[in-house]
Amino acid sequence: xxxxxxxxxxxxxxxxxxxxxxxxxxxxxxxxxxxxxxxxxxxxxxxxxxxxxxxxxxxxxxxxxxxxxxxxxxxxxxxx
Amino acid sequence: xxxxxxxxxxxxxxxxxxxxxxxxxxxxxxxxxxxxxxxxxxxxxxxxxxxxxxxxxxxxxxxxxxxxxxxxxxxxxxxxxxxxxxxxxxxxxxxxxxxxxxxxxxxxxxxxxxxxxxxxxxxxxxxxxxxxxxxxxxxxxxxxxxxxxxxxxxxxxxxxxxxxxxxxxxxxxxxxxxxxxxxxxxxxxxxxxxxxxxxxxxxxxxxxxxxxxxxxxxxxxxxxxxxxxxxxxxxxxxxxxxxxxxxxxxxxxxxxxxxxxxxxxxxxxxxxxxxxxxxxxxxxxxxxxxxxxxxxxxxxxxxxxxxxxxxxxxxxxxxxxxxxxxxxxxxxxxxxxxxxxxxxxxxxxxxxxxxxxxxxxxxxxxxxxxxxxxxxxxxxxxxxxxxxxxxxxxx
Numbered sequence: 134x135x136x137x138x139x140x141x142x143x144x145x146x147x148x149x150x151x152x153x154x155x156x157x158x159x160x161x162x163x164x165x166x167x168x169x170x171x172x173x174x175x176x177x178x179x180x181x182x183x184x185x186x187x188x189x190x191x192x193x194x195x196x197x198x199x200x201x202x203x204x205x206x207x208x209x210x211x212x213x
Numbered sequence: 214x215x216x217x218x219x220x221x222x223x224x225x226x227x228x229x230x231x232x233x234x235x236x237x238x239x240x241x242x243x244x245x246x247x248x249x250x251x252x253x254x255x256x257x258x259x260x261x262x263x264x265x266x267x268x269x270x271x272x273x274x275x276x277x278x279x280x281x282x283x284x285x286x287x288x289x290x291x292x293x294x295x296x297x298x299x300x301x302x303x304x305x306x307x308x309x310x311x312x313x314x315x316x317x318x319x320x321x322x323x324x325x326x327x328x329x330x331x332x333x334x335x336x337x338x339x340x341x342x343x344x345x346x347x348x349x350x351x352x353x354x355x356x357x358x359x360x361x362x363x364x365x366x367x368x369x370x371x372x373x374x375x376x377x378x379x380x381x382x383x384x385x386x387x388x389x390x391x392x393x394x395x396x397x398x399x400x401x402x403x404x405x406x407x408x409x410x411x412x413x414x415x416x417x418x419x420x421x422x423x424x425x426x427x428x429x430x431x432x433x434x435x436x437x438x439x440x441x442x443x444x445x446x447x448x449x450x451x452x453x454x455x456x457x458x459x460x461x462x463x464x465x466x467x468x469x470x471x472x473x474x475x476x477x478x479x480x481x482x483x484x485x486x487x488x489x490x491x492x493x494x495x496x497x498x499x500x501x502x503x504x505x506x507x508x509x510x511x512x513x514x515x516x517x518x519x520x521x522x523x524x525x526x527x528x529x530x531x532x533x534x535x536x537x538x539x540x541x542x543x544x545x546x547x548x549x550x551x552x553x554x555x556x557x558x559x560x561x562x563x564x565x566x567x568x569x570x571x572x573x574x575x576x577x578x579x580x581x582x583x584x585x586x587x588x589x590x591x592x593x594x595x596x597x598x599x600x601x602x603x604x605x606x607x608x
């Protein structure tokens with residue numbers, strides 16, 4: 134469902150945390166690698182979209198975010 | 214199904230468990246029963262036996278905790294992560310933790326999490342199963358409220374656990390999946406079992422099927438949702454294509470077949486009607502205290518269901534259509550307007566029949582009847598034109 138716009142930054146943070154928790158995403162702390170981070174995150178989004186049978190786009194679209202916000206088990210979805 | 218790396222499993226068949234503490238949300242006896250039933254799910258399809266111990270170290274230690282609770286996976290308050298468990302092993306291996314900040318219940322309601330369902334899932338981890346990406350499997354990572362009366366393991370979970378431990382000794386693995394014939398007989402907030410079984414749901418009608426009709430239609434945060442059976446067609450102002458969903462993908466605890474729906478957009482609130490009950494939702498969240506009987510809105514007891522509903526944001530009144538009459542409901546005072554019901558045809562000329570579904574958009578009402586829809590000016594109530602019902606679906 135549509136998301137209220139001013140929440141987008143918050144949603145990106147939420148998505149990063151989700152991918153860290155459940156898809157073994159490790160954010161590169163060194164700021165110089167920002168583009169690498171975004172690519173890495175897109176990979177992880179793709180992995181999550183594939184797991185849930187969503188359209189695999191690598192983009193944090195509203196359907197992907199909706200899925201991330203569902204109550205769930207705390208165990209990761211991928212082997213780690 | 215999946216297992217943990219190196220597929221750890223218990224190297225014995227008699228596994229012990231201990232319940233270390235309880236949630237204040239439920240009676241202790243109900244907690245114990247929920248957990249015992251969860252273990253039975255797995256013992257019924259494997260050679261494993263589960264014995265409860267009351268002191269000392271058990272293989273599977275079960276506890277409720279909130280926030281940081283001594284391992285490196287702190288809980289996150291209400292919602293989000295509900296529980297977690299560790300794969301078979303010594304020490305914390307096999308242990309199951311429930312987030313105490315959740316509202317635990319023995320029922321299947323929209324305002325709490327069913328402890329039996331979550332425990333059964335976590336015990337799957339305690340026995341060595343990872344997450345499954347099969348929608349409807351117990352080991353699917355997302356919580357889904359389901360009918361827990363004679364709940365049985367879906368086939369994917371049976372295959373997974375038997376890959377680790379084999380079938381039960383006495384008898385060959387018996388398929389224990391729910392069969393569609395066992396759908397609940399009365400309307401409830403519980404999900405129809407058929408949603409969780411691999412049998413094929415009725416096919417979705419084509420968007421441009423000239424005979425396509427709708428049960429209910431409503432706006433929702435700028436989108437338009439069209440309902441028929443369990444299917445939803447979504448028309449978003451941001452995307453040109455029509456998106457197809459099911460009711461249970463938004464509101465798992467509501468069953469299919471709405472009669473009517475309308476949005477009070479200023480309150481970010483949509484009401485759905487089925488038979489003599491109605492629900493209020495805000496996004497995914499079903500407001501607590503629902504369903505409620507439609508008589509609460511002021512209908513006489515003779516009205517057992519409504520056909521359609523539509524809200525006029527200018528007058529803040531909602532029109533409810535029943536057979537050839539309609540009621541006017543004042544949202545501000547939450548009461549029916551005097552002088553109703555009135556005949557639809559008297560006020561809406563050219564609409565001389567029942568209304569299946571109704572929509573308010575861009576200053577117009579759209580009354581759907583069969584495969585036609587009637588565009589009416591909201592202010593003058595004059596009929597403007599007649600179109601095909603599925604003209605909204607890019608047909």
